[in-house]
Amino acid sequence: MNIAKNMEAIFIIAIGLVSVTTLATAAVPAARNAAPVSVPAGADANMMVVHVTAKRLTAAQKAQLAD
Numbered sequence: 001m002n003i004a005k006n007m008e009a010i011f012i013i014a015i016g017l018v019s020v021t022t023l024a025t026a027a028v029p030a031a032r033n034a035a036p037v038s039v040p041a042g043a044d045a046n047m048m049v050v051h052v053t054a055k056r057l058t059a060a061q062k063a064q065l066a067d
Helices: 007-025 059-066
Strands: none
Touching: none
8 A cells, every 4th residue: 555655756866867878879870970071162073063044933823733
């Protein structure tokens, strides 16, 4: 019967232990601890570049496409 009285305290202590161990064993993701990689400008002379030159759609054209 004594355990039934203290069930709330046991539950809170268990949640606390789980929280502490989760934070203590969490590892830093590889993306965060790696130094950022930079590519020098002009490194790839064969790089494809896309230039988009188009007019914006009017409201009537957008409505027609929505159908």
